[in-house]
Structure formats: C-alpha cells, structure tokens
Amino acid sequence: MKNITVEELMARQEQFREWLWLDVRETFERISEGDPLAEALHIPLGELGQRYLELPRDRNIIVCCQSGKRAAAATWYLQRQGRLDKVYCLQGGVEALLSVPEQVEDSIWSEAYHEEF
Numbered sequence: 001m002k003n004i005t006v007e008e009l010m011a012r013q014e015q016f017r018e019w020l021w022l023d024v025r026e027t028f029e030r031i032s033e034g035d036p037l038a039e040a041l042h043i044p045l046g047e048l049g050q051r052y053l054e055l056p057r058d059r060n061i062i063v064c065c066q067s068g069k070r071a072a073a074a075t076w077y078l079q080r081q082g083r084l085d086k087v088y089c090l091q092g093g094v095e096a097l098l099s100v101p102e103q104v105e106d107s108i109w110s111e112a113y114h115e116e117f
Contacts (some may be wrong), residue, residue, distance in 0.1 A: 026044050036094060064093070067095050
C-alpha cells in the first residue's frame with residue numbers, strides 16, 4: 001500500500017493539488033467549521049464497495065479519514081479493484097492535517113479541484 005505523510009504533502013504541494021481527495025469518514029465525524037477535508041469527495045468507508053466506480057480512474061487519489069486506519073482499509077480495497085498506482089493513504093488522517101500550521105488547508109485545494117468535482 002502506498003502511504004503519504006503530511007510532511008511529504010507539504011514538501012510537494014504543487015504535485016498534490018491536482019489529486020482527488022477522498023474522505024472516508026462517517027458523515028457525523030465531519031466538522032462543520034475548519035474541517036481540512038471539507039472540499040474532499042465524501043464516501044464513507046461503509047459505502048465504498050457500492051460507490052467506488054464513482055471515482056475517476058485517470059486521477060491520483062489521496063484517501064483520508066480521522067486517524068488513518070479507515071483510509072488504509074479503503075486504500076487497500078481500491079488497490080484490489082485495480083487502482084494500484086493511483087491511490088495513496090494519508091498517514092495520520094485529519095488529526096495529522098490539524099497538527100501542522102494553517103497553511104495546509106489553503107495549500108491542498110486548487111481551483112482545478114473545485115472545477116472538476
């Protein structure tokens with residue numbers, strides 16, 4: 001399984017801005033204000049088996065959850081569905097994103113992301 005850390009994400013921001021962010025948390029876990037994954041595509045882990053075909057095959061995907069455990073399971077599942085080279089698990093999840101300076105929230109979203117999804 002391919003993993004990515006918040007540190008790697010920050011070091012190579014330009015590369016990761018164009019990637020699709022997939023939030024596999026449950027709806028009740030999403031924070032109303034200040035959620036760093038507010039702009040991510042939201043498919044709870046329990047629905048991924050029925051909805052994974054919604055994900056574009058031609059884009060790299062960063063899978064996120066609260067702490068990284070469900071994201072790891074989702075990444076493994078998506079890789080088993082033939083997306084071996086395009087799916088990455090964000091280690092530490094939202095907790096890791098919230099532990100770094102506020103520049104993360106602004107840096108991970110791009111205009112291209114908003115236009116495509």
